[in-house]
Amino acid sequence: IGHPEIFPLVFTTKTQEIFNCRVDEDVTEENCFKIIKKDDIIQDLKMRAAISDFHPVKRVILEYPGEELLVVFDANFQYGQNFYLVASEEAKENFLKPPDTAEEKEEKSEEEKERTLEVHAYKRSVHKPWVSLGSEKEVEEESVKGYVTKIKYMFSRARGKFGAPIRFTDRNASHVKDSYVECTSYQDKTFSIKLLERDVGVQMVPKVKEASTQTKWTYPKNAAMQYSPRQLSNEELEESLSSEKLKEFVTSVHLRMEIALQQNEIMNAFFDDWKALAENESSSGDKSDVYLQAYQSFTDPHYLKDRSISCVRWHPTIHGIIAESATQRYSDEERINPSDKLLLQDSVIIFWSFSDPTRPQLILECPHDIYCFQFSPSDPNIIAGGCFNGQLVLWDTSKNEERLQNAKSITVGVKKSVVNMDSASVVNPSENNDTSEPSYMEDDENDTEPPLVRYCACSSIECSHKTVITDIHWLPDHFEVNRTGITFENRAEICVQLVTCSPDCLILFWDIRVTKIPGKPLFEKAKEKKIFDMPPGVPDTFKHLALSWKPLLKINLRKSDTRMEYSPIKICLLEQHHHYKILDKAQSTNKQKALAKEKPYAKMSVPSKKPLKALESISNNFFVGTKDGEMIYSDWKIKIDSNSGKPPSHKYFIHDEAVNTVQISPFFKDIVLSVGGWNFAIWKEGVTDGPILESSCMTQRYTTGHWSLTRPGVFFIGRDDGNIDIWDLLKKTHEPSYFQHISESTITCISPWIASPKQQFLAVSDDSGVLHVLEICPILSQSSSNEQANVLDYFEREVKYLMNYEKYQEFQAKERTE
Amino acid sequence: AEVDETLKRIQAHKGVIATMIINAEGIPIRTTLDNSTTVQYAGLLCQLTTKARSTVRDIDPQNDLTFLRIRSKKHEVMVAPDKEYLLVVIQNPCE
Numbered sequence: 001i002g003h004p005e006i007f008p009l010v011f012t013t014k015t016q017e018i019f020n021c022r023v024d025e026d027v028t029e030e031n032c033f034k035i036i037k038k039d040d041i042i043q044d045l046k047m048r049a050a051i052s053d054f055h056p057v058k059r060v061i062l063e064y065p066g067e068e069l070l071v072v073f074d075a076n077f078q079y080g081q082n083f084y085l086v087a088s089e090e091a092k093e094n095f096l097k098p099p100d101t102a103e104e105k106e107e108k109s110e111e112e113k114e115r116t117l118e119v120h121a122y123k124r125s126v127h128k129p130w131v132s133l134g135s136e137k138e139v140e141e142e143s144v145k146g147y148v149t150k151i152k153y154m155f156s157r158a159r160g161k162f163g164a165p166i167r168f169t170d171r172n173a174s175h176v177k178d179s180y181v182e183c184t185s186y187q188d189k190t191f192s193i194k195l196l197e198r199d200v201g202v203q204m205v206p207k208v209k210e211a212s213t214q215t216k217w218t219y220p221k222n223a224a225m226q227y228s229p230r231q232l233s234n235e236e237l238e239e240s241l242s243s244e245k246l247k248e249f250v251t252s253v254h255l256r257m258e259i260a261l262q263q264n265e266i267m268n269a270f271f272d273d274w275k276a277l278a279e280n281e282s283s284s285g286d287k288s289d290v291y292l293q294a295y296q297s298f299t300d301p302h303y304l305k306d307r308s309i310s311c312v313r314w315h316p317t318i319h320g321i322i323a324e325s326a327t328q329r330y331s332d333e334e335r336i337n338p339s340d341k342l343l344l345q346d347s348v349i350i351f352w353s354f355s356d357p358t359r360p361q362l363i364l365e366c367p368h369d370i371y372c373f374q375f376s377p378s379d380p381n382i383i384a385g386g387c388f389n390g391q392l393v394l395w396d397t398s399k400n401e402e403r404l405q406n407a408k409s410i411t412v413g414v415k416k417s418v419v420n421m422d423s424a425s426v427v428n429p430s431e432n433n434d435t436s437e438p439s440y441m442e443d444d445e446n447d448t449e450p451p452l453v454r455y456c457a458c459s460s461i462e463c464s465h466k467t468v469i470t471d472i473h474w475l476p477d478h479f480e481v482n483r484t485g486i487t488f489e490n491r492a493e494i495c496v497q498l499v500t501c502s503p504d505c506l507i508l509f510w511d512i513r514v515t516k517i518p519g520k521p522l523f524e525k526a527k528e529k530k531i532f533d534m535p536p537g538v539p540d541t542f543k544h545l546a547l548s549w550k551p552l553l554k555i556n557l558r559k560s561d562t563r564m565e566y567s568p569i570k571i572c573l574l575e576q577h578h579h580y581k582i583l584d585k586a587q588s589t590n591k592q593k594a595l596a597k598e599k600p601y602a603k604m605s606v607p608s609k610k611p612l613k614a615l616e617s618i619s620n621n622f623f624v625g626t627k628d629g630e631m632i633y634s635d636w637k638i639k640i641d642s643n644s645g646k647p648p649s650h651k652y653f654i655h656d657e658a659v660n661t662v663q664i665s666p667f668f669k670d671i672v673l674s675v676g677g678w679n680f681a682i683w684k685e686g687v688t689d690g691p692i693l694e695s696s697c698m699t700q701r702y703t704t705g706h707w708s709l710t711r712p713g714v715f716f717i718g719r720d721d722g723n724i725d726i727w728d729l730l731k732k733t734h735e736p737s738y739f740q741h742i743s744e745s746t747i748t749c750i751s752p753w754i755a756s757p758k759q760q761f762l763a764v765s766d767d768s769g770v771l772h773v774l775e776i777c778p779i780l781s782q783s784s785s786n787e788q789a790n791v792l793d794y795f796e797r798e799v800k801y802l803m804n805y806e807k808y809q810e811f812q813a814k815e816r817t818e
Numbered sequence: 819a820e821v822d823e824t825l826k827r828i829q830a831h832k833g834v835i836a837t838m839i840i841n842a843e844g845i846p847i848r849t850t851l852d853n854s855t856t857v858q859y860a861g862l863l864c865q866l867t868t869k870a871r872s873t874v875r876d877i878d879p880q881n882d883l884t885f886l887r888i889r890s891k892k893h894e895v896m897v898a899p900d901k902e903y904l905l906v907v908i909q910n911p912c913e
Contacts, residue, residue: 229845230844241847250825257898260896261909
């Protein structure tokens, strides 16, 4: 149990009485040692044998060398029992001794406690007498004192022996014995022991090796290669052509080829009969199904009283906006003598919207009656109109563009303004953003009046036409014309030029950009230096043109035989816009925004120095319908002797009265429709013998005509009695296929418009100032798939027939002479 | 001369737009079209003919390509191949 000399014992009370070691009487915790004689123990063992407490250690006791045994009272049960026997003399001694040290330790700890107690209760430190703790001994030990009496030695030598020359000699130490002591080396046996076994620790470490390489960094580089196809030289070509092999080849192959060609000619193997069957049925509808349904009609009692509508145009981009120009309605006498009758009312162009049939959306103010006008195809806010006195007028409606676009919500705004009857300020509907200039509003107080837009520019009276401008067109945006009539590429990509014609025998080309006219006399320059301020509220897009707008090019149509000239009424250029049927709205608004930011027309100038690419492929030709009913085909290239005017290439007498419509077909670039008098005619460019189709004289005058925008063989003709004739060339060519009664007075203008792929409108204006908008039924608006091919076929047939007819005529003439 | 005559006859067929003779390497020898279009046709059709021929022969090695016709919306291209030359005719079959 740890200590081999210690034997724990249990002493019963009986044993304790016998040996006088009763707990708490003879033996206490402090005084825990009891010496017991060995003999006594042995006697006790004999007497009590097994029940004696010493029994377990009987052997130890008997072997114990000494006389007395130590028994210790173990109050803490340190060794497991309340007493223990110490079995050896040495241990006995140790046991008896340590209590001293224990006592000493106890004393010391008591003293320490006293001392600390003293420190805690702070008192002024009083000088205390030095208490020696035994450190003097240490000091004494460390101090150096002289122990030993010092021995003195004195050496002397005769004086004469000092300073004598010294002679050193060598002496070998090894010769003399004992002159040196050395420690020789010997082989120590301890180092020859072989190590047979050794404890070694091993650790596994992965081998790490750092290595680096440099790679070639390939970066993308553009490389281009130019190649051209291989071609045989001329000699090689000839050689191969004449080679035998080629001949054999051709003889063997041509039969196969001819069979294949003939197969194609005989029959179209891929023709889908099923599909073709369905289409044929749909195109031949009943007469009752074809109709022009009345959609809306617009009239305004204020502006259009006693007025006739001369021209109707749809707004190219905004849905449902249509503009019409109103002119004074003259009786026949007044027409003959256009005297200076006072115009009682302002001449206007009225904008209508589908959403509001009673109130015009916008009014454009004109200096005189406008007989015809056009929206600019590239910027629908620019409107050009031709006046009754020959002037050309421009408007810029960009400020009102938003209003027009929000036309549907204007009616709501009207209600708002009626409630707020503020007189001074202008109350605008919240949707209208750019009405910061109240000056152009005619009525400040009442917002129900449509805004009046004044014209931006008008041409100078001296240089314009002398009589009414009867036709005006914008030149397409892909070319432009310069002063000598040569067409150039138009870099600006917007329409900047106009062509007008009038019965004063002139066709004028105008440019809306700043023109530099060289060699102007001084006084004219001085006049122009006057800064012309536009009236407030009028956009200054065309400020540069104000009052001094001159035409770019003048063309005089002279009759070839006499000195007389033609008086053109309508003109149709054969080079048309590359226009799309339904303008992409997003595209157009972007273009407009780009234009609206600056004053493009003011900044653009006719490039005189910059070399523009001259376009050879643009056709300079045009068709003109004259007042006398002639159709003229000519081009505008000016010859060197330009003073004499230009004789036209071809002229035809077809109509009996003035031609009122000359229009190129939207499907075929060389088919032109002309309407005048009591008939109409269809022309093809290049066919110089005459029109390919000429209608017979009708009972009523034909006043206007227009091709259908979706069906190649259909066109609408308006009549004197308020009817519209619808001609379908694929059905009947001798009479109109359908007709419909629209109004009571003469139809003055027809204009179709595609609102959506399913909906087409036809705007018809008449002499009494009413504008009818009709919806075209699907049969008339949707074309079948091969209709264009069929119509083309028809035209070609007519052309051939015409040529044959001519030949036949010649033949007959020959026969007659013979 | 005979070659010319035959070619003229083929060209005179109804609806024929163009005729070309191309050699085995794809270089046009004789053509009625402009150079750039001819060269384009030659390159493309030569490859296509080779592909078609290899297709036919892969399926049946005893077989060989005699004629190739490509019908498109606008017209039909007919190719008559041979060992060294190609005769190409473009025809508009729609009536």
